[in-house]
Amino acid sequence: MAPRSLAAFLKxxxxxxxxxxxxxPKPLTLVIGNESADLDSLCSAILLAYFRSHTPPHNASLHxxxxxxxxxxxxxxxELQAALAGTSSVPKLKSDSDSTPDTQGGVPLDSLITLSELxxxxxADDTKWLLVDHNALTGNLAKRFQSSVAGCIDHHVDEGVVPTNVYGFPRVIETCGSCASLVVExxxxxxxxxxxxEPDQTTxxxxxxxxxxxxxxxxxxLKSxxxxxxxxxxxxxxxxAVLGVSGEGKSAFNASYETDAEYNRSAYYDELSRLKNDLSTFTYSDILRKDYKQWTEKTRSGGSLTVGFSTVSQGLGYLLKNIGDKNALLDGLYTHAKERNLDIAVIMTVQHDEGGFARQLLLWALNEPAVHAVKRFVExxxxxxxLKPWGDGQQDTTASDSGEWHTCWTHRTEFSRKQIAPLLRDAMKSWLWKTTQML
Incomplete structure (x- = not known):
């Protein structure tokens, strides 16, 4: 039987x-979030693996x-360390002489299992894969294990590759703010x-x-x-309700917990947001890979384009002021794109200051077919x-039918990567196919 404490379970x-x-164990069941490895993906994977490992008949196979x-x-x-800490804020030291974080039942980051341990x-034949916060494996994982994907819980557009009715595995794809909400449900x-x-209030x-x-x-x-x-x-x-601070969930959960006096929703949200949004100690290389997703789209003619999306939790003004100037940004993005063999590199920002909440979209098409695809997306x-030019066009080069093109816009704030990535991927598929046919 799987251990009840989270630390022992992860071990x-x-x-x-x-x-x-x-x-x-054969088959070994793995639960994994998407390649951006953001807070939603990471927490959802831990939660789903934990609960299925403790629930008959799934607990016959440790997830x-x-x-x-x-x-x-x-x-x-x-921000993930704060979520794992077991308190409502970053773990604090027990005393000035004690270097061990007081996590109150939580776990440190290094207890998590990463691709480095795979x-x-x-x-593939010895595994089953359960996806959270996405419904299609990507990259090298897709090449190795796509045939063993058995289910998913996700809130993105259905890519149509997760099988249905695999015994014992869910296939849930529903719209909501957080995939973790679907996992809890x-x-x-x-x-x-x-x-x-097996009562264990601490865990x-x-x-x-x-x-x-x-x-x-x-x-x-819960205010958006x-x-x-x-x-x-x-x-x-x-x-x-588990924290004993809400009556709304108790009837559905049917459990009684002592009130956790440390928890306050607003304070917890503010602390997580502060940690997520503080990029001041990072380089452009760190920032561009912190929340990153990549797709390769094939065309009917057999060609392909690869796009990489980096989502950044601050606006371009913040980056240019605190991380590096325009040249440093473009150099960092170019290096990032070349290291990953991208045809199109994308930065999506979330601006919190500089005049209010806003979003910016910087696209860099690195070759002729990519320029055609990006122009199709814009049209x-x-x-x-x-779409409106950002910063008087200071990040723009002249659009052409060949070479490269990078440009930056502001856009409607309700469109995040979840909505914009499918639009650009559609443009990549449709325009590259038409271009190829005309050549």
Whole structure:
């Protein structure tokens, strides 16, 4: 049976994954979020793996929560450490002489399992994969394990590649602010039964904060009219009921917990947001890979284009002032694109100051087919997105039918990467195919 404490569970999951091939469980079930490895993906993977590992009949196979990033990149996510801490803020030292964080049942970042621990000899036939916060594996993972994807819980556009009716595995794709909300809704009965059969208030408080962290961040503390859904509100109520501070979720959760006097929704959200948005210690290389997703789109003629999206939690004005000037930004983006063999590099920003909340979209087409695709995207979506030049065109080069082109716009704030990436990917597929046919 899987250990009840989160720390012991993660240790057991790591041991199962890294055991010699002859000693690994078969099939080994892995739960993984998308390649941006943002707070929602990481917390959702941990939560779903934990609850399924404690729920019959799934607990016959220990589920491994796998962070979709190399171990070195965990350090780029201080907001995740706060969510894991078991308190409502960053772990504090017990005393000036004690260097051990007081996590009150939480776990440190280095206890998580990353791609760096994924064995080279692990093969698709010996695994089952459960996706959260996306519904299609990408990159090298797709090449190795796509045939073993068995289910998903996600809130993005359905890519149509996750099979249906795989026994014992969910296939949930629904619109809501946070994927963690869908995970809580899926697992709340298992959570309630576990709390009744094996009470552990300390662990449940850690799990509740893990659930609340992405829900609050992704819905602006349940205040965003464009993002917050009833699913998010119900899930937050369940998690807050575990912390004993909400009556709304108790009837559904049917559990009684002592009030966690340390928890305050607004304070927790503010602390997570502060940690997520403080980029002052990072380089452009760090920032561009902190929340990054990449897609390759094929055309009917057999060609392909690859696009990479970097989402940044500050505006371009902040970056140019605090990280590096225009040349440093473009040099960083060019290096980032070349290292990943991108045809199109994208930065999407979320501006919090500099005159109010806004979003900016910087696109760099690095070759002729990419220029055609980006121009197609602009022609099709300027009105829909309300694209307007940013900063008097200071990031723009002249658009042409060959060579390269980079330009930057402001756009409607309700459009995040979740909405804009499919639009650009459609333009990549349709315009490249037409261009190829004309050559």
């Amino acid at each position: 057991a999951a790591r041991s199962a994954l890294t055991a010699p091939a002859s000693q690994r 491994v929560p796998l962070c979709n990033l190399p171990r070195a990149d965990l350090a780029l996510r201080p 064995p080279d000899d692990l093969v 899926y697992a709340q009965d298992a959570w309630r039964q576990l709390s009744e059969q 449940d408080r850690v799990l509740a904060r893990l659930a609340l962290a992405p829900i609050l961040v992704d819905t602006s503390s 009219a464009n993002k917050t859904t009833d699913t998010d509100r119900r899930a937050a109520a369940v998690a807050e 099709t979506n300027t009105d829909k997105l309300d």
